[in-house]
Amino acid sequence: MNTRATRTIAVFGATGLQGGAVADALLARGAEVRALVRSPESERARALAARGVELSPVQTGEADSLVAALQGADAFYFMTPDSHGPEAIEAEIRLGTALVDAAVAAQVPQVVFNSVSGAERDSGVAHFESKRRVEEHLRRSGLRAAIIRPVAFMENFATLAPRVENGELVLRMPLPDGVPLKLVAVRDIGGIAAAILLGTADVPGGAVEVVGDELTGSQIAEAFGARAGFPARYEPLPLSVLGGDAEDESMFRYFAGAGAAYRSDLDAVKAIEPAVWNLTEWIRSTGWALPADVVRL
Numbered sequence: 001m002n003t004r005a006t007r008t009i010a011v012f013g014a015t016g017l018q019g020g021a022v023a024d025a026l027l028a029r030g031a032e033v034r035a036l037v038r039s040p041e042s043e044r045a046r047a048l049a050a051r052g053v054e055l056s057p058v059q060t061g062e063a064d065s066l067v068a069a070l071q072g073a074d075a076f077y078f079m080t081p082d083s084h085g086p087e088a089i090e091a092e093i094r095l096g097t098a099l100v101d102a103a104v105a106a107q108v109p110q111v112v113f114n115s116v117s118g119a120e121r122d123s124g125v126a127h128f129e130s131k132r133r134v135e136e137h138l139r140r141s142g143l144r145a146a147i148i149r150p151v152a153f154m155e156n157f158a159t160l161a162p163r164v165e166n167g168e169l170v171l172r173m174p175l176p177d178g179v180p181l182k183l184v185a186v187r188d189i190g191g192i193a194a195a196i197l198l199g200t201a202d203v204p205g206g207a208v209e210v211v212g213d214e215l216t217g218s219q220i221a222e223a224f225g226a227r228a229g230f231p232a233r234y235e236p237l238p239l240s241v242l243g244g245d246a247e248d249e250s251m252f253r254y255f256a257g258a259g260a261a262y263r264s265d266l267d268a269v270k271a272i273e274p275a276v277w278n279l280t281e282w283i284r285s286t287g288w289a290l291p292a293d294v295v296r297l
């Protein structure tokens with residue numbers, strides 16, 4: 001670790017949702033952010049550079065390029081991108097493994113891996129299992145590491161938000177009602193990762209489920225309804241609406257089953273970030289509202 005007062009934190013995924021939130025939180029706390037990017041000319045990479053982020057171009061398939069990008073960093077955050085289908089799953093494992101190996105070679109003092117809630121369980125979900133493989137590789141690496149495991153993003157409601165039908169809001173998901181779904185705002189993933197990376201928070205046991213709220217379908221619908229001042233209801237859908245997508249089916253089956261219903265880490269999260277958002281606060285933060293021309297019955 002260097003002796004400079006300002007810490008340099010390398011971030012993989014800074015042009016994306018979670019890594020972007022991590023970069024935001026680090027910049028807000030005065031850290032230097034070094035973004036490992038595939039395309040420094042992309043709009044998102046240039047937007048980061050305009051905010052003072054150092055861009056470090058990498059070729060993810062080339063170990064030397066990853067090691068060079070991590071030299072001298074005080075800490076390293078990485079996520080692995082979405083994967084769907086056997087080839088993408090293998091590519092996700094290869095990438096996560098290569099990033100761990102690069103951190104070992106560059107002797108990065110501290111690493112945070114952004115996994116997924118359920119990776120530590122026998123979920124049967126391929127893109128959770130891939131993250132478990134990366135977690136295992138990280139644990140074997142000898143690096144000083146923490147694993148954060150986010151639950152479903154509240155941001156998914158940007159596309160899933162309830163719609164007005166016949167004078168009421170209707171939310172539909174392929175999840176039985178009465179099943180609590182764990183949710184987190186991506187902003188809070190960033191805040192929690194930043195606190196760990198900057199050494200202002202510790203993760204007892206080395207891993208934390210990153211959660212901000214836990215609500216059934218009806219409670220989620222009510223949260224939107226309360227915001228809009230509109231009646232709201234939830235309608236569970238069968239898994240068949242997923243069009244035979246085995247990966248998505250396995251994930252919703254996992255959400256509905258006993259595996260996902262384990263004790264929430266909300267208390268541990270609040271110990272790191274007391275102001276973590278619940279769904280109502282997240283909805284308010286987005287400015288979500290019904291169209292002005294909606295007819296109230």
Ligand SMILES: NC(=O)c1ccc[n+]([C@@H]2O[C@H](COP(=O)([O-])OP(=O)(O)OC[C@H]3O[C@@H](n4cnc5c(N)ncnc54)[C@H](OP(=O)(O)O)[C@@H]3O)[C@@H](O)[C@H]2O)c1
Nearest residue numbers: 013014015016017018019038080081082116150151152153
């Ligand atoms: N949606 C949820 O509710 C949820 C919940 C928990 C966990 N997750 C997990 O979160 C991950 C997705 O995170 P996110 O939403 O932050 O991702 P995202 O917004 O899609 O960003 C992906 C990031 O990865 C970088 N990247 C590097 N190599 C890539 C490649 N080969 N393909 C695609 N992107 C690549 C992208 O950079 P450039 O493209 O700029 O190079 C970008 O910075 C997935 O693994 C998912 O399983 C999702």
